Amino acid sequence: AQKITQTQPGMFVQEKEAVTLDCTYDTSDQSYGLFWYKQPSSGEMIFLIYQGSYDEQNATEGRYSLNFQKARKSANLVISASQLGDSAMYFCAMRVPNAGKSTFGDGTTLTVKP
Amino acid sequence: DSGVTQTPKHLITATGQRVTLRCSPRSGDLSVYWYQQSLDQGLQFLIQYYNGEERAKGNILERFSAQQFPDLHSELNLSSLELGDSALYFCASSVGGVGKTGELFFGEGSRLTVL
Numbered sequence A: 001a002q003k004i005t006q007t008q009p010g011m012f013v014q015e016k017e018a019v020t021l022d023c024t025y026d027t028s029d030q031s032y033g034l035f036w037y038k039q040p041s042s043g044e045m046i047f048l049i050y051q052g053s054y055d056e057q058n059a060t061e062g063r064y065s066l067n068f069q070k071a072r073k074s075a076n077l078v079i080s081a082s083q084l085g086d087s088a089m090y091f092c093a094m095r096v097p098n099a100g101k102s103t104f105g106d107g108t109t110l111t112v113k114p
Numbered sequence B: 001d002s003g004v005t006q007t008p009k010h011l012i013t014a015t016g017q018r019v020t021l022r023c024s025p026r027s028g029d030l031s032v033y034w035y036q037q038s039l040d041q042g043l044q045f046l047i048q049y050y051n052g053e054e055r056a057k058g059n060i061l062e063r064f065s066a067q068q069f070p071d072l073h074s075e076l077n078l079s080s081l082e083l084g085d086s087a088l089y090f091c092a093s094s095v096g097g098v099g100k101t102g103e104l105f106f107g108e109g110s111r112l113t114v115l
Helices: none
Strands: A003-005 A010-014 A019-021 A024-026 A033-039 A046-052 A064-069 A074-079 A088-095 A102-104 A108-113 B005-007 B010-013 B019-024 B031-038 B042-050 B053-057 B064-068 B074-078 B087-094 B110-114
Touching: A003 A088, A003 A102, A010 A019, A019 A108, A024 A074, A033 A064, A033 A074, A046 A064, A046 A074, A074 A088, A102 B042, B005 B087, B010 B019, B019 B087, B019 B110, B031 B074, B042 B064, B042 B074, B074 B087
Parallel strands: A010 A108, B010 B110
Antiparallel strands: A003 A024, A019 A074, A033 A046, A033 A088, A064 A074, A088 A102, A088 A108, B005 B019, B019 B074, B031 B042, B031 B087, B042 B053, B064 B074, B087 B110
16 A cells, blocks of 8 residues: 655745655555645646656756655655745645556645745 | 546535536546545545546445546546535546656546535
8 A cells, every 4th residue: 555644734935945845655566656736725736746766867847846765765845936826735646557546645735925 | 727627616515415526537538536635634535447447446435436438527426415525526537557647637626515
C-alpha cells in the first residue's frame, strides 16, 4: 500500500519569497510517480509537476520544482518567487503502475502574504 | 480548463434520496477516476474505470455504484444518502499509462449537500 504524508497543515510565505511544502511517501514499489496538485479556493484540482522514481534530475516546471530525495522518501515542492495567486491548498500524490488509483496526502494550505 | 466535464456542479438533496453524478473525460482519455473530498477525510479514492471496465476500487460504500459507458463517460450513483455523504465529488481522467501520463485531469467537481 502507498502512503503520503504532508505534515504542514498550513504555511505562510511573504510575496516574492520561496517556500517549501513537505511531502514524504511510503511504498514498497521500485517504480512510482510523484505528483503535486494545486487546489485554489474555487475548488478545481490543477496538476503542477511530476517526478518519476527513476528520474535522476529533480523536476522543474516554471516556478515549481520538486526536491526529490529518494533515500529519504521525500518529494518536497518548492515554489519560487511566491505570488498572491499561489494561495491555495497543495496536495502531494503518488501513483504506482497498474495500481489504478493515485494516493493523496491530506494537503497543505499555503497563504501568500502581500 | 482541464477538458473534464462534471455535472451537476451543485446538488442539494435530502437524506434517503438517490443522485447521479456525471462525468465526461478528456478526449482520448480511457481512464476515469472518482474521488470524494470531505472536510474531515481529505481526498479519498472511490473507483476507477478503464475503457468501460472497473479497474480499481477504493473506499466506495455499497450504497454507491459507478459505471463507464461505451462513449467513455461515467456516472457515479449515490443512494440512500446520509448527512455524511455531503462532499465534493471529483471525476478525473488520464490516458491510463504510467509515468508523466499518469497525471490526473480533474473536473471542477460536484458539490453534494445532503440535508
